[in-house]
Amino acid sequence: MAGPLAGVRVVDFGQYLAGPFGPMILADLGADVVKVEPTRGDAMRAAVVGSFMGCQRGKRSIALDLKRPEGLRLALELVARADVVHHNMTLGTAERLGVGYEQCRAVNPGVVYCNNFMYGATGPLAHLGGLDPLGQAASGLEWEQGPVAAGNPPIWHRYGHGDVAAAMSSVAGVLMALFHRARTGEGQYLWTSIFHASMLYTADSWLSADGTPAPREELDREQMGLAALYRLYETQDGWLQLAAVREEHWLSLCRVLRREDLPGDDRFSTPAARRANRVELTEILQEAFMGDLAVNWRKALLGAGVPAEVSVDTWDGETVLFDGELERLGLVAEYRHPVLGRVRQFGNLISFGATPGRPQKAAPMLGEHTREILTELGYDRDAAEAYRAQGVVSWPGEDYPFEV
Amino acid sequence: MQALEGLRILDLTGGIAGPLGVLQLAEHGADVVKVEPPGGRTDRGAPASRVYNRSRRSITLNLAHSRGRSIFRELCSTADVLVESFAPGTMARFGLDYESLAGDFPRLVYCSVPAWPSGSRFEREPGYEALVHARSGQQWENTAFRRGPMFLRSPVASLGAMFLVPIGIMAALLSREGSGRGQRVEVSLLQGVLSLTTQNWNWTDAGRFSLPKSHPPGIHQASIYECAGGEWIHAATTSGVEARRSEASILGLDEIPRLQILSMEPAERARYDQQKRDAYRRQDRAGLVEAFHEAGLGAEAIVAPHEKFAHPQLRATGSVVEVVDPEAGPTIQLGPTIFLAATPGAVKGPQPAAGAHNEEVFGSLGHGPSEVAAWREEGIV
Numbered sequence: 001m002a003g004p005l006a007g008v009r010v011v012d013f014g015q016y017l018a019g020p021f022g023p024m025i026l027a028d029l030g031a032d033v034v035k036v037e038p039t040r041g042d043a044m045r046a047a048v049v050g051s052f053m054g055c056q057r058g059k060r061s062i063a064l065d066l067k068r069p070e071g072l073r074l075a076l077e078l079v080a081r082a083d084v085v086h087h088n089m090t091l092g093t094a095e096r097l098g099v100g101y102e103q104c105r106a107v108n109p110g111v112v113y114c115n116n117f118m119y120g121a122t123g124p125l126a127h128l129g130g131l132d133p134l135g136q137a138a139s140g141l142e143w144e145q146g147p148v149a150a151g152n153p154p155i156w157h158r159y160g161h162g163d164v165a166a167a168m169s170s171v172a173g174v175l176m177a178l179f180h181r182a183r184t185g186e187g188q189y190l191w192t193s194i195f196h197a198s199m200l201y202t203a204d205s206w207l208s209a210d211g212t213p214a215p216r217e218e219l220d221r222e223q224m225g226l227a228a229l230y231r232l233y234e235t236q237d238g239w240l241q242l243a244a245v246r247e248e249h250w251l252s253l254c255r256v257l258r259r260e261d262l263p264g265d266d267r268f269s270t271p272a273a274r275r276a277n278r279v280e281l282t283e284i285l286q287e288a289f290m291g292d293l294a295v296n297w298r299k300a301l302l303g304a305g306v307p308a309e310v311s312v313d314t315w316d317g318e319t320v321l322f323d324g325e326l327e328r329l330g331l332v333a334e335y336r337h338p339v340l341g342r343v344r345q346f347g348n349l350i351s352f353g354a355t356p357g358r359p360q361k362a363a364p365m366l367g368e369h370t371r372e373i374l375t376e377l378g379y380d381r382d383a384a385e386a387y388r389a390q391g392v393v394s395w396p397g398e399d400y401p402f403e404v
Numbered sequence: 405m406q407a408l409e410g411l412r413i414l415d416l417t418g419g420i421a422g423p424l425g426v427l428q429l430a431e432h433g434a435d436v437v438k439v440e441p442p443g444g445r446t447d448r449g450a451p452a453s454r455v456y457n458r459s460r461r462s463i464t465l466n467l468a469h470s471r472g473r474s475i476f477r478e479l480c481s482t483a484d485v486l487v488e489s490f491a492p493g494t495m496a497r498f499g500l501d502y503e504s505l506a507g508d509f510p511r512l513v514y515c516s517v518p519a520w521p522s523g524s525r526f527e528r529e530p531g532y533e534a535l536v537h538a539r540s541g542q543q544w545e546n547t548a549f550r551r552g553p554m555f556l557r558s559p560v561a562s563l564g565a566m567f568l569v570p571i572g573i574m575a576a577l578l579s580r581e582g583s584g585r586g587q588r589v590e591v592s593l594l595q596g597v598l599s600l601t602t603q604n605w606n607w608t609d610a611g612r613f614s615l616p617k618s619h620p621p622g623i624h625q626a627s628i629y630e631c632a633g634g635e636w637i638h639a640a641t642t643s644g645v646e647a648r649r650s651e652a653s654i655l656g657l658d659e660i661p662r663l664q665i666l667s668m669e670p671a672e673r674a675r676y677d678q679q680k681r682d683a684y685r686r687q688d689r690a691g692l693v694e695a696f697h698e699a700g701l702g703a704e705a706i707v708a709p710h711e712k713f714a715h716p717q718l719r720a721t722g723s724v725v726e727v728v729d730p731e732a733g734p735t736i737q738l739g740p741t742i743f744l745a746a747t748p749g750a751v752k753g754p755q756p757a758a759g760a761h762n763e764e765v766f767g768s769l770g771h772g773p774s775e776v777a778a779w780r781e782e783g784i785v
Contacts, residue, residue, distance in 0.1 A: 129644020341609025
């Protein structure tokens with residue numbers, strides 16, 4: 001696919017999610033991303049099919065054994081012609097394997113080299129690895145969604161928030177480094193981490209000089225919303241999200257609910273009064289919303305200029321992924337996978353006016369492009385077969401062992 | 405030197421995704437000029453704005469005024485990037501949409517951050533954060549402690565888009581290096597939400613592949629434990645390095661092989677889990693986190709957002725910074741989170757007062773103080 005990063009070459013040594021998702025975004029943007037994968041496969045490939053598919057599309061996979069000298073040499077040949085090297089190995093691992101920053105720089109002085117960590121390249125915990133929940137815990141995400149302050153246990157978000165944050169940050173960092181290199185010729189080392197990137201989710205939290213935290217909106221114990229006029233309501237048949245955030249929304253809401261008495265009630269007449277009497281107002285509105293169906297409320301409220309929406313379940317995204325209009329706009333992509341058949345995932349996360357393509361390739365099979373890439377490096381069929389016989393590289397055979 | 409030195413961005417955004425996305429570029433060297441209506445943006449007094457809108461300059465300009473618009477076009481001639489998050493059609497009404505500017509400024513990268521994708525049937529529907537969650541199914545992606553959808557405290561759509569904004573802008577700028585041309589870039593909040601579904605929305609002919617959904621919610625929910633004093637810990641336990649001690653040994657429990665645990669009868673497994681929960685509840689959290697880290701196991705205290713500033717790792721990497729806000733005084737905020745070794749990022753200053761840089765910025769366009777004063781009289785700045 002042509003895209004804003006067409007012509008940029010990336011070598012991706014990452015595994016699991018926080019590493020590979022970044023290079024997937026680079027591939028979405030048009031970069032040529034070569035996934036260098038151990039001959040036994042990325043650990044995620046066998047462990048969680050969806051998570052693997054979700055961070056590997058658009059890449060080419062070469063399966064090679066970095067622990068053999070010939071495997072390392074091939075990897076460094078790929079590095080030598082790349083613009084970017086990207087991975088999420090723990091501190092020191094890449095150096096032990098022979099693909100650390102200095103080793104890559106020796107064959108490619110201008111390389112942009114990104115290591116995505118759990119905790120970062122420096123600091124007391126730098127040596128540790130870790131998973132997404134540690135970022136969700138340390139940033140306050142789990143605490144606030146409980147909400148623990150209201151007496152509930154914390155909640156882990158089923159998104160991989162920390163992984164996504166780290167991957168996205170690594171992409172932004174790589175592009176900034178490429179921009180710097182385009183103007184100065186200077187490559188560089190950069191790092192991001194699940195821990196640091198997760199903190200951006202609660203970047204709005206700050207402290208005064210005396211340690212007092214800035215005021216924040218609090219979720220209620222029932223996990224329904226942040227205010228009486230900004231929360232979920234149960235209706236006769238389903239759930240309605242109300243977002244009556246402005247004064248005119250509030251007045252119109254009262255008219256739609258046939259409760260014209262409420263704006264004149266001292267308990268609710270000002271935003272501050274409505275905040276103070278959140279529980280009472282919520283009870284009144286909840287009772288009113290039980291009087292009709294969710295779609296009817298939606299229609300009446302939107303007609304009166306009150307922001308509201310039915311809360312829908314998309315069945316693991318199916319209704320969104322088959323929305324014809326989102327498909328037309330490029331926000332949905334479909335392609336084929338040799339084992340899984342048709343695959344549908346989100347399409348363009350960013351829309352570009354001058355390069356209106358969309359992702360076109362599913363996650364690669366293990367070593368699917370080994371021969372193609374060896375050819376590009378100048379090795380003929382006999383050489384490739386010889387490497388395969390020695391266990392230096394592999395490609396899929398009749399007995400392909402993975403689901404993806 | 406910083407990576408983006410010499411790059412100029414005009415920032416017309418409000419809310420979360422635009423300002424916090426642009427902040428990452430500002431703190432890596434871009435000169436970001438916030439363009440606000442006379443009197444300042446209505447959301448600038450919100451606590452979050454002091455973080456999201458720091459490290460840039462502020463000018464005020466009335467875009468509803470024809471002279472204001474012509475001054476804005478002068479600014480565009482000095483800019484590489486324009487970012488806006490108005491309701492759809494607003495910039496077109498001002499004659500400042502991409503099509504109206506691209507002719508005069510072909511190198512301009514124009515980034516829009518609407519709630520809904522432009523060109524969609526719902527592009528003009530209200531786009532408040534929670535409405536995006538509701539319509540895109542996010543309130544059902546995470547299970548609540550009761551039946552029904554769960555309201556998400558975190559503005560996940562805006563935050564997802566926030567990560568994409570600097571990526572979209574930088575990709576377009578890199579593309580410009582080759583083509584010489586800018587382009588229109590769009591990141592909707594809906595796309596922000598999609599970025600978070602990457603492990604869950606994978607439809608195939610062979611079935612749907614998503615993380616398991618359950619009560620209590622989530623696969624990683626199982627490793628959340630209550631410690632002494634009602635404090636909570638997330639003991640993820642896998643850390644990618646060789647563990648020197650096991651979780652059981654730290655908790656003072658018998659070592660039971662993992663396979664044996666997995667093959668337990670339900671009642672036996674429930675007893676085992678209860679025993680583990682009891683053991684956690686007896687322990688002091690701080691000591692436990694330290695012991696896990698010492699052993700090479702993953703663990704973190706589950707804290708409130710403002711408690712993160714005490715984390716030794718955050719402090720050691722210089723990510724806890726003092727910012728003196730003109731209104732709030734000295735504050736402690738989160739610093740840059742992307743670490744470029746040769747061109748490090750840094751906080752450049754607090755959220756400026758609205759129009760604090762009017763004379764400086766307009767002066768650089770050749771308009772002296774007396775001219776700017778006259779504009780003020782006319783309500784242009």
